[in-house]
Amino acid sequence: MKNVFLTLVFVLGTATSFAGSNLIISDLTCITVTTSCGIVGTVCDYTTEGLLEGALELDRWVCAKQ
C-alpha cells in the first residue's frame, strides 16, 4: 500500500512538473505572414508558439517606425 502511495506521488509529481511546459511538437510548418505595414514574409516553426513569436518579430523589425 505504501509503495502504491509512493508511486502515485512520483507519477503525480512528474506529471505536474511538466504540465507547465507542454509543447505540441509537429512537423515544420511554414506560414505566410502579412505584417501590419503590409509587407509579406514567411515564418517557419514546429509549434504555434514559435510561429506566433516569429510573426510578431517579423512585424516588429519590418514595420519599425522610421
Added chain:
Amino acid sequence: MRKKLLFILLSFIVSCLYSQERIVDTTIYRAYYKLIYQQDSTNVDSMGEERMTLLIGKSYSLFQSENNRFNDSLLYSLSKIDIENAQQAVDIALSLKKNTRFKFKIVKTLNRLIVFDKITTDKFIYEEKNKLKWQITNDAKLINNYLCQKATTTFGGRNYIAWFTNEIPISDGPYKFKGLPGLIIKIYDQEKHYDFELFSFKKYVSFLEVNFKKAQKTSKQDYFRAYKNFKTNIVAQLEQRGIYLDDDEATKVKQRVKKTMNNEIELKFD
C-alpha cells in the same frame, strides 16, 4: 517511514517549484512611467513614446513595457491554438498586438538585478553587476506633486539626472535605476534621449510573476554582443530563426535598422 515519506513529499514540492521556472511575489504598488526616447541619435524628430510599468512587491520589483506585457499575454493565450490553425492565430495576433521597442523584463531585489531579454525568439537572462554610484545634491523641486531631490549618476555610457522623492521611501525606479533613498519620479540622460517620468503610483494588491522558461543564462557582455551581431546581420539572423523576407524587403529592413536602431539606452555595456 514517516521521515522518508516527508522527505519525498518535500522533494516533490521543491521540484515542482523549481520546474515552474518563475518568480512569484505579492505586488503592493504599481507605478506607471512614461518613457520618451529618441530612436535615431542623428534625428531629433525620431521620438518614440511608451508606457512602462514598475510593479513593486514584497521581495521583488518588475519593470517592463506595458505593451510588451500585453503582447506576452496575447501570445500565451493564442499559443494554445492547434498548429493546424496557426495561420488564424497569427492573423489575430498581428491585428491585436501593440508596438513595443522594449522587450526586457527587469527584476530587482535588494542586492541583485536580473534582466530577461529577447533577441527575436531567443530568450536570455543575465545579471546586471554594475552598481550605480549616485551623487545626491540639495537641489529640490516639485514634480507631479511630489517634492523631489536631485541626484546624478553615470550608466551605460550616459550621464543621468534623477529626481527622487522621500515621500515614497522605496529605493527603486524605472529601468535598472535604484539605490536612492526614495522612489525615482523622473530620470533622463543629459542628451534627453531617454526620459522616464512617473505619472501614476498606486497601491495594487496582486501577484507579480516572471516566467523565464526556456531562457538561456548568459553574461551582459555576451548578450549585448549577440544583440549587436543580430542587428549587423539582421536578415541572416532572422533566417536562422525561420523568418524569411524577399530580397527587396530584406534590403529595406537592413537600412531601417541602421537608421532607427542606432541609439540604444545603453551605449556601453562593459
